[in-house]
Amino acid sequence: MKNIDLSSLKVTSKINIRETPTRLDLQATSQEIKKDLKKVRNETAEWQDILYAHGKYAVLVCLQGMDTSGKDSLIREVFKGFNSRGVVVHSFKVPTALELKHDYLWRHYLALPSRGKFGVFNRSHYENVLVTRVHPEYILGENLPQINSIEDIDENFWEKRFEEIRNFEQHLADNGTIIFKFFLNLSKEEQRQRLLRRLDKDIKNWKFSPGDLKERKLWDKYRDYYEDAINRTSTKGAPWYVIPADDKSTARYLVAKILHDELLKYNDVKEPALSEEIYQNLDAYREQLKKEH
Structure with missing residues (x-):
């Protein structure tokens, strides 16, 4: 598989999404990608078990993207094999x-x-500066003072709302939450093809909504x-990380690899040490259990 500089997907300076690729060639077969995933x-699942025992960090993964971008299936594939008690998914x-x-x-x-666990936001607090900007009439439903x-x-x-979001995330980070945000x-063409598949395959018909076509007309916004x-x-x-998502297998691997590489940098995440008293009596406890046989 091609060696990818994952840092190139991280947003560290101003980006232009129109110029950001939606497809990335890993120079690997689908089976090779799945194997590496x-x-x-x-x-990462093994690291999560240690995270739980360590109990000082939480991990928050925020997923955003246009309709049909593959958020649901990405969650299923990236977190497969994790202890189900250690990952909580919320779809807003x-x-x-x-x-x-x-x-x-x-609500966010x-x-x-909680500390020791992963939280996955399938859509997130960013809907409040995305959908509401496309449809500002939704803000009126919040009954805010001075907004009539x-x-x-x-x-x-x-600008005030963006400041509040930055402050919200900084507060979380300062208190032990490791945050990842993936777009x-x-x-637009790949979305068209995926919407067509929802119409053409009976098993996927339930996913289609006429509203998808209305929102598609607002793509540029x-x-x-x-x-x-x-x-x-x-x-x-x-x-933020901008993930090329036209190929679902590639997108899943990139997200999983970023999580893996970044989280394993936290060298302080270790199993808690046994107390000296318990450590000194391990042989005695072992013998006690053996005598029960």
């Missing part, structure tokens, strides 16, 4: 009536992973707002 995810839909009675970050706070009409939602409003960069959000919020403590 299995290896890295198994090693349209806010409920209860959620709208709180600030927009409230409730879903954060769409005309009140100006650039200052969005699955899908081409979504792309521009994704670009703006990524550029404004990719920080050292909460970096």
Whole structure:
């Protein structure tokens, strides 16, 4: 397999999504990619067991992308083999009536992973600066002070919201949450093909919604707002990675490999040491158990 510089996928300076590739050739067969994916995810799963015992860090993985970009299947494949108690996945839909009675970050706070666990946000708090910018009328449902009409939602409003998100993520990072944010960069043509497959295959019909076609007409707006959000919020403590997503196997491997390589840099994540008293009596405990046989 081709040696990929994963740091090239990390957003460390301003990006232009139009110029960012949606496909990456790993110079490997599908089976070779799947084999390497299995290896890295198994090693990361073993690290997660140690993370749980260590108990000082949590890991938050945020996945964003256009409709059909492959978020659901990526979660299934990247975290296959993990201890199910160590990974909690949240898919954020349209806010409920209860959620709208709180600030927009409230429901995301409730879903954060506890120390020792992975949390995966399938869509995330970024919907509040993506979908709501494409459809600003959604903001009116939040019943915010001083926001009485769409005309009140100006650039200052969005800048304030980005600042709140940066502060939210910095607070998490400062308190032991390791944050990864992945944008699955899908081409418009590949989305068209995937939507057609949903229509052509009976087993996938349930995934299709006429709303998908309405939102597809707003492709350019979504792309521009994704670009703006990524550029404004990719920080050292909460970096964005732009993942070429036209090939699902490649996207899954890249996400798994980034998680693997970055998390294994945390050399302080180790199993807790036994107390001196327990360590000194291991042989006695062993003999006690053997005598029960």
